[in-house]
Amino acid sequence: MLYNNFMSKNYLNLMKEEIEKVKKNNTNPKLLLHCCCAPCFLAVPESILKSFKIDIFYFNPNIYPQSEYEKRLDNIYALKEKLKLNSNIIIAEYDPSEFYDKVKGFEQEKERGERCNICIALRMEECAKNAKEKKYDYFCTTLTSGPLKNADFINKTGEDLANKYGINYLFSDFKKENGYLNSINKCKELNIYRQNYCGCEFSIR
DSSP states (O other): OOOTTSOOOOHHHHHHHHHHHHHHHTOOOEEEEEOSOHHHHTTSOHHHHHHSEEEEEEOOTTOSSHHHHHHHHHHHHHHHHHHTOOOOEEEOOOOHHHHHHHHTTOTTOOTTSHHHHHHHHHHHHHHHHHHHHTTOSEEEEGGGGSTTSOHHHHHHHHHHHHHHHTOEEOOOOTTTTTHHHHHHHHHHHHTOOOOSSOSSTTTTO
C-alpha cells in the first residue's frame, strides 16, 4: 500500500468541519482513538476532547522491547489521571509476532517507508474493527501528531477502512497548528515520559 504520492488534502480543515457538525448536532458521539503513546495524545486539540466521548485504544504490537511497551502504557494511565480524562483505556493483546509477520522483508526500510505504512495500517485496521464491533460512531489515530508520519497515507488508510467497515473516520493532522510543539511542552509540564524513537526495534537505528 503505497500512498506516498497521494494528493494532499487539508486534513486539519476537514477535522474542524466535522467537529463543527458534531457541535451543531449536540450529540457527543463516541470516538475510539488509537493511541501509540502519551506524547502523541497530548497533540490532540481540546476541541476534540470536548466534542467527543473518547476511549483510548492501545494496540501497538510494533513496540520494542516489552518494557518500552509497558512504560508507554503506564504513561497513558498517568496522563488520564493528570488530565482527569473520562475515558476508558482499551488494551488489545500484545503479540509482536503480528508486527514481524507483516513487515517481513521490509526490515531495512527507512522510517516513513513501506514498513511504517504496513505497521500503521495494521494498527488502524484493528482500531476500525473494534470501533465497529463495539458500536462507536468514529475512529481515529494519534499517529498524525508525529513529524515523520505521512498524514496523507494515514488519512487515506482511515478513509479506506471507514468504507470497508462502515464507520466514520475522523480526519486529522495533529502536528499542525503547533500540535507537536504543544505536546513537547505539555510532556515537560506534566512530567510525562517522551520516548526518543518511534517504537519498533528497527526505528531505534
